[in-house]
Amino acid sequence: MANPTVSGAANDGAPLRLTSLSHGGGCGCKIAPGVLRDLLKDAANTAPFAQLLVGAETADDAAVYRLNDEQAVIATTDFFMPIVDDPFDFGRIAATNALSDVYAMGGTPILALAIVGMPIKVLPAEIIREILRGGEAVCAQAGIPLAGGHSIDSVEPIYGLVALGVVHPDRVKRNADARAGDVLVLGKPLGVGIFSAALKKEALAATDYRAMLETTTQLNVVGPELAQLPGVHAMTDVTGFGLLGHLLEICRGSGKHARVQMSRLPFLDNVVALAEAGFVTGASARNWASYGSDVQLAAGLDEVRKALLCDPQTSGGLLVSCAAGAVDDVLETFRGRGFERAAIVGDISDGTPGVTVEL
Numbered sequence: 497m498a499n500p501t502v503s504g505a506a507n508d509g510a511p512l513r514l515t516s517l518s519h520g521g522g523c524g525c526k527i528a529p530g531v532l533r534d535l536l537k538d539a540a541n542t543a544p545f546a547q548l549l550v551g552a553e554t555a556d557d558a559a560v561y562r563l564n565d566e567q568a569v570i571a572t573t574d575f576f577m578p579i580v581d582d583p584f585d586f587g588r589i590a591a592t593n594a595l596s597d598v599y600a601m602g603g604t605p606i607l608a609l610a611i612v613g614m615p616i617k618v619l620p621a622e623i624i625r626e627i628l629r630g631g632e633a634v635c636a637q638a639g640i641p642l643a644g645g646h647s648i649d650s651v652e653p654i655y656g657l658v659a660l661g662v663v664h665p666d667r668v669k670r671n672a673d674a675r676a677g678d679v680l681v682l683g684k685p686l687g688v689g690i691f692s693a694a695l696k697k698e699a700l701a702a703t704d705y706r707a708m709l710e711t712t713t714q715l716n717v718v719g720p721e722l723a724q725l726p727g728v729h730a731m732t733d734v735t736g737f738g739l740l741g742h743l744l745e746i747c748r749g750s751g752k753h754a755r756v757q758m759s760r761l762p763f764l765d766n767v768v769a770l771a772e773a774g775f776v777t778g779a780s781a782r783n784w785a786s787y788g789s790d791v792q793l794a795a796g797l798d799e800v801r802k803a804l805l806c807d808p809q810t811s812g813g814l815l816v817s818c819a820a821g822a823v824d825d826v827l828e829t830f831r832g833r834g835f836e837r838a839a840i841v842g843d844i845s846d847g848t849p850g851v852t853v854e855l
Contacts, residue, residue, distance in 0.1 A: 512623075514586060515696050517615065518577035518652040520779070528779075529737050530786030549665060550601070554672040554749035557597040557732055560663065568665045572597040575611045575656020579692050579810050580709070583623045587630020589712045590655045593735065593811035595638055598661035599716040600733040600814055602669035602723025605661045608635050610645030613654035627655050638715055667723045669731035671742075672749025674817035678729055678844040680754065681826050683718065684711055684813025685837045686739060686804060687767030694775040704766050711764065712811040718833040719814060725829065727822020734812035738783050739841075740791055740805045742815060743851055746844075747790075750817075753847030757854050758794070758801060762837045771800045771807075780806040790850040797855060805853065817844055 527535070536552065545551075549568055550560040558572035574594035578586045591608070598605045610631060614624050635642040635657075645658070691708045694700040700708070722728050730750060734742045739756070747754050783806040793802065813835070818826050823840065830838035 513581045514578035514583060514653060515581055517618065520577055528782040528786045529741050549668055550670055554670065555745045556671045556749070557600040558661075560601060560668050562665050566664060568663050568668060570598050570601050570603040570661035570663055571658075573611065573656065573658045575654055576810070577652050577654055579712075580695065583626035584630040584633075585709055585713075587627040587632075587655060588634050589709075589811055591631040591634035591657055592713050592715055594657035594659050595634070596716045596733045596735075596811060598659050599719030600669070600731055601661070601663060602667050602719055602731065603661035603663035604720050605638050605640045605659055607640055607660045608642050609658040610642060610647075611654065611656045611658065612645060612647035613650030613652070614647070615651060615653060616649045619653065627653070631655065631657065634713070634715070638717070663720070663723070669719075669723045669728065670749070671730055671732040671746045674730040674746050674750040674752050674844045675819070676752060676844060676846045677820060678817040679820050679823050679840055680743070680756070680842040680844065681816045681818065681823065681830070681838060682734065682739070682762065682813050682841045683716065683816070683830050683835045683838045684714070684734075685762040685764045686734070686807060686809060686812070687764035688712060688809045688812065689738075689777045689780060689807040690767045690771050690775055690804070691764065692810070693777050694770050697775065699775065701766070704764070707764055714811075714834070716814050718830055718835060721829050721833070722814070722816060722826060725818070725822055725825050727819035728816055728826065729819065730817040732815050734809045734815050736779065736808040736810070738780065738806040738808055739815070740851055741783050741787055744787050744790055744849070746815070746817060747849040747851060750844070751849060752844050753849065754842055754844055754851045755854060756805070756842040756851060758797065759855060760839060760841050761804075762839045763804065767804070768800070771803055776803045777808060779808040783808065792850065792852045794853055794855045797853060813838075
């Protein structure tokens with residue numbers, strides 16, 4: 497198992513683990529989708545804003561506000577508690593995940609602000625600095641300034657970003673524009689939540705830890721290029737609600753039905769074996785409880801596969817709904833940017849909003 501601990505010590509002299517300081521980690525910390533819907537059901541906009549192209553109406557990845565005929569600004573925020581123990585890697589993962597929402601809208605990031613909540617009396621200053629340095633490194637990789645932020649003294653470690661981006665108003669990719677006949681393409685393999693559960697119990701192999709870092713720190717820079725393809729209709733990123741949860745948002749927003757083929761889903765190596773060994777997150781069960789009534793599972797699909805479909809992803813891949821004739825271009829664009837595991841996972845049809853999962 498390779499999960500670098502922070503330089504510092506717990507009160508008993510043992511190495512201090514960042515993941516031991518939080519009740520959850522990564523996007524698995526998100527409020528369950530059903531609970532969130534209840535909390536927000538009365539929070540709709542009460543006045544029209546003509547320049548607001550995307551708001552909270554379809555649970556999209558970010559807000560989009562038109563500045564003029566050529567420019568719209570994308571605004572989003574994302575933060576969570578540690579998913580790994582190495583502070584630099586925690587900062588990198590959190591920042592990569594936050595910037596993903598801009599890419600998912602088809603935009604290009606231009607600026608970020610840090611969101612920092614740390615137990616100041618528990619974590620040494622050098623550890624907190626490493627978390628911040630990880631976020632700075634990802635922003636530098638994305639070619640944007642990390643230009644400030646806000647910090648508080650909190651009980652659990654929290655880190656993330658406010659991210660701003662720009663996009664042409666005609667190239668905004670919402671999660672509500674899927675069309676019947678579209679094909680679904682997923683950019684990254686699934687299984688980060690399973691890996692994180694094994695990691696927290698010190699049961700994740702070194703090779704799997706490296707694979708987890710590789711996928712969670714891979715920026716979804718392909719988003720703006722996909723947005724320029726005429727056959728790409730809708731796009732979102734797969735994070736804490738799992739593949740089914742974010743696909744259901746596409747279905748509800750678009751008024752369409754989706755089919756997922758279990759056999760075509762890409763998974764991180766060893767994920768299925770770990771899930772079968774019991775390394776699943778509580779968030780996957782909460783996710784299913786929130787939206788399972790809108791999912792039809794194939795007969796014979798077991799509890800392990802159901803958990804994989806609901807597994808909360810941290811810094812997951814882009815999920816693209818595109819015309820059948822655009823699939824080759826979409827896959828070529830993904831792979832040209834280093835997303836070698838991008839795969840066709842299903843399709844969209846007319847029908848009651850929901851998802852059917854086939855073996």
